[in-house]
Amino acid sequence: MMAPLLDLITGYWWDLRDLSNLSRMIYGRLDDWGFPDWSIYVISGMLGTLGIVSFIGGVAIINIWVERRVVGRMQSRLGPNRLGPFGLLQPVADAIKLMQKEVLQPASAPGLIYTVAPIAFTVPGIAVFAVIPWGRHMVLASLDVGLLYILGMSSLAVLSVFMAGYSSNNKYSLFGAMRVIAMLVSYEIPIVVGLLGVVLFAGTMDLQGIVLFQEDNWAFMVMLQPLAFLIYFFAISAELNRTPADIAEAESEIVGGYHTEYSGMKFGLFYAAELINAVSVSAIIATLFLGGWWMYELDELVPGWMIFIGKVYGVYFLFVWTRGTLPRFRIDQLLAFAWKWLTPMAIINVVVVAAEVLVWEESGWSAGFWIPVFIAVNGALTGALVVGFVKFFAPKFQRFPTRPRFYPDIDVPSLPAVTGAEFMAKGGQA
Amino acid sequence: MIAPLLAFTLHLEEVLVVGAALFAIGLYVALSKRNAIGVLMGVELMLNAVNVTLLAFSRFIESEQPLDGQVFAVFVITVAAAEAAVALALAVAIYKHRETVNIDEIDLLRW
Amino acid sequence: MIAENGIVIAFWLLAATTIGCALMVAAVRELVQAVLFLALTFVGAAGMYIVLSADFVAVVQVLIYAGAVSVLMTFAVMLTPAADRRNSETVFQVPALVLAGLVLAVLVFVTLDTDWAISDRAAFSATAASLGEAFLKPYVVPFEVASVLLMVAMIGAIVLTQEDEPPPRRQEGE
Numbered sequence A: 001m002m003a004p005l006l007d008l009i010t011g012y013w014w015d016l017r018d019l020s021n022l023s024r025m026i027y028g029r030l031d032d033w034g035f036p037d038w039s040i041y042v043i044s045g046m047l048g049t050l051g052i053v054s055f056i057g058g059v060a061i062i063n064i065w066v067e068r069r070v071v072g073r074m075q076s077r078l079g080p081n082r083l084g085p086f087g088l089l090q091p092v093a094d095a096i097k098l099m100q101k102e103v104l105q106p107a108s109a110p111g112l113i114y115t116v117a118p119i120a121f122t123v124p125g126i127a128v129f130a131v132i133p134w135g136r137h138m139v140l141a142s143l144d145v146g147l148l149y150i151l152g153m154s155s156l157a158v159l160s161v162f163m164a165g166y167s168s169n170n171k172y173s174l175f176g177a178m179r180v181i182a183m184l185v186s187y188e189i190p191i192v193v194g195l196l197g198v199v200l201f202a203g204t205m206d207l208q209g210i211v212l213f214q215e216d217n218w219a220f221m222v223m224l225q226p227l228a229f230l231i232y233f234f235a236i237s238a239e240l241n242r243t244p245a246d247i248a249e250a251e252s253e254i255v256g257g258y259h260t261e262y263s264g265m266k267f268g269l270f271y272a273a274e275l276i277n278a279v280s281v282s283a284i285i286a287t288l289f290l291g292g293w294w295m296y297e298l299d300e301l302v303p304g305w306m307i308f309i310g311k312v313y314g315v316y317f318l319f320v321w322t323r324g325t326l327p328r329f330r331i332d333q334l335l336a337f338a339w340k341w342l343t344p345m346a347i348i349n350v351v352v353v354a355a356e357v358l359v360w361e362e363s364g365w366s367a368g369f370w371i372p373v374f375i376a377v378n379g380a381l382t383g384a385l386v387v388g389f390v391k392f393f394a395p396k397f398q399r400f401p402t403r404p405r406f407y408p409d410i411d412v413p414s415l416p417a418v419t420g421a422e423f424m425a426k427g428g429q430a
Numbered sequence B: 001m002i003a004p005l006l007a008f009t010l011h012l013e014e015v016l017v018v019g020a021a022l023f024a025i026g027l028y029v030a031l032s033k034r035n036a037i038g039v040l041m042g043v044e045l046m047l048n049a050v051n052v053t054l055l056a057f058s059r060f061i062e063s064e065q066p067l068d069g070q071v072f073a074v075f076v077i078t079v080a081a082a083e084a085a086v087a088l089a090l091a092v093a094i095y096k097h098r099e100t101v102n103i104d105e106i107d108l109l110r111w
Numbered sequence C: 001m002i003a004e005n006g007i008v009i010a011f012w013l014l015a016a017t018t019i020g021c022a023l024m025v026a027a028v029r030e031l032v033q034a035v036l037f038l039a040l041t042f043v044g045a046a047g048m049y050i051v052l053s054a055d056f057v058a059v060v061q062v063l064i065y066a067g068a069v070s071v072l073m074t075f076a077v078m079l080t081p082a083a084d085r086r087n088s089e090t091v092f093q094v095p096a097l098v099l100a101g102l103v104l105a106v107l108v109f110v111t112l113d114t115d116w117a118i119s120d121r122a123a124f125s126a127t128a129a130s131l132g133e134a135f136l137k138p139y140v141v142p143f144e145v146a147s148v149l150l151m152v153a154m155i156g157a158i159v160l161t162q163e164d165e166p167p168p169r170r171q172e173g174e
Helices: A003-009 A019-032 A037-074 A090-099 A111-131 A146-167 A171-202 A207-216 A226-239 A265-288 A304-325 A331-363 A367-393 A420-425 B012-032 B036-060 B068-098 C005-027 C031-051 C055-078 C093-113 C127-136 C140-160
Strands: none
Touching: A019 A037, A037 A090, A037 A111, A037 A265, A037 A304, A037 C005, A090 A265, A111 A146, A111 A265, A111 C031, A146 A171, A146 A207, A146 A265, A146 C031, A146 C055, A171 A207, A171 A226, A171 A331, A171 C055, A207 A265, A226 A265, A226 A304, A226 A331, A226 A367, A265 A304, A331 A367, B012 B036, B012 C005, B012 C031, B012 C093, B036 B068, B036 C005, B036 C031, B036 C055, B068 C055, B068 C127, B068 C140, C005 C031, C031 C055, C055 C127, C127 C140
16 A cells, blocks of 8 residues: 555655665765765765764753653652753753853863863764664665674773773772773673674674664564673663663762763763763664664664664663662672673573574574574573572672772771571671 | 876885884883883784784785784784783782882892 | 775874874873873774774774773773882883884885785775684684683783782671
């Protein structure tokens, strides 16, 4: 029924479902007007970048409101509701406030590092968007090693945290920065090994290839690999310094951690960079696990990039939901979670996925048989692992953390570990 | 008309000269820094220069298996990372005993 | 030889960045700034690898060198708080300069004088899959040895920095 209507738009430049038609028309016109090839290449890069950066800018503004309002409603309070209907102008007020604030820079801070740190924190988050496919033919940079490029960008952000903490010339900022770096480096392993399972299934590190794999097999990767999704979700929320892992910027504990000494728009850049990082990670999850721009033939009617943005906001809502619900972990709990829970689970996931891929290749039976089998097996494995880990490896309730390692001369009395029930049974004594 | 003026080319020798310059700078840093971590920085620079040279050869030289250069470069990165870890652990361990990482002051074979 | 204008310009910009940052590593007076310039050198070198159509090696370089080795060095700097943080040189500065200059001269002379067997092969396309095959077919033994090496390095680093455990504390009223 829709076919004659769709024929009217398919392939023409006004077909919004695939913006590559529009860009191809523009480049064709430029070519007709005599522009050399390299200039068309540069202009195409700039147009794509313009689109992505405008999306990022809009998202950074909107997400300020989304975070505060949604978290507020989840916590049974109103959230910002004074400025504009439903508080929608709150981001504007925040931006104006940050811009007109006086930048109080510590006098003895090494100037260049202090200024570059927020920029170095923002750029990798934005650079991730270069490899993400927005539609069937809409990728800015079709890299063969796209996923590895994304991992490299996340590991570059670690250095900028150190730069911010060190250049603040403030012992507490430095201490907060070193804690954060230990956490970020620990969580890189579950992220990489968890995504290894995705790459094994899809057979390629190219993000468009992974989306096409999901399209060919008529299944979202999250159904095929729930364990990888869970591992990646929790590990990346630690990398993003979001609650429950926001020990870095816990206002109630170390003031602001590595961005204590930043004020005005420099702090605004850190704040915006965290939101942008959250959105870029949501985009990665939407591409890898939720099918990106593909949604069971829906992209015939609805533009792929709209589906993609919807999925990005769905995953971002998951992040905000986790933030509004869970309390904050301690740093030693976070590190134990990374090393003792996520890393073994990720390794088991890779081993099982490799075995499954081998069985799939060797047996030669069609995907139609194997995909439901893998969905069932992986789902059962995920359930068994999560329940098993919680039952057998959850530590007893520890009143004090284990001895801190950075400063061994601080004496912390190590009380014996008791479970919560025993603690209460003894009347609140250890 | 402008095209012939802008016809740049990149030859193997130019890349090798860049690699040699990086190696020489790394050698200077490794030999002349007082801090043990500074010496390690020089060593890492030299290893990067070696990688540049290996990849230039892999790209430009006639060979039956041209990707061998890239395989070798990945191994160099791996070994360099392992060596950096052990060297820095050594530096921290020496610091715990001697309160210094100045290579001029760590000059006794036994404590 | 590479003949596309844009790529050649990009290579020279990246080479200038890399060598400039390497010179800054030698020249800055603060150790932490030197480590950060070293990280920038690694990123510049990764750019050069991309020009030489080694995309997988370039991303691995960013991931490992700029993302992990630099962080390792900053940790080492932070875990040695009473050490001298100035990036000063020993008495061997001038001999080192002379030696480095001689090495550079020899290498440049050898480079320009040798008759290289240049091939007119096009740039590599996707290297990740081919490298994976190379690691598992002809080079599987070095691959396994490298993983053993990494494990040994990890264990060695942990053993070297292990503190002596204090004697176990007695509990009160035992």
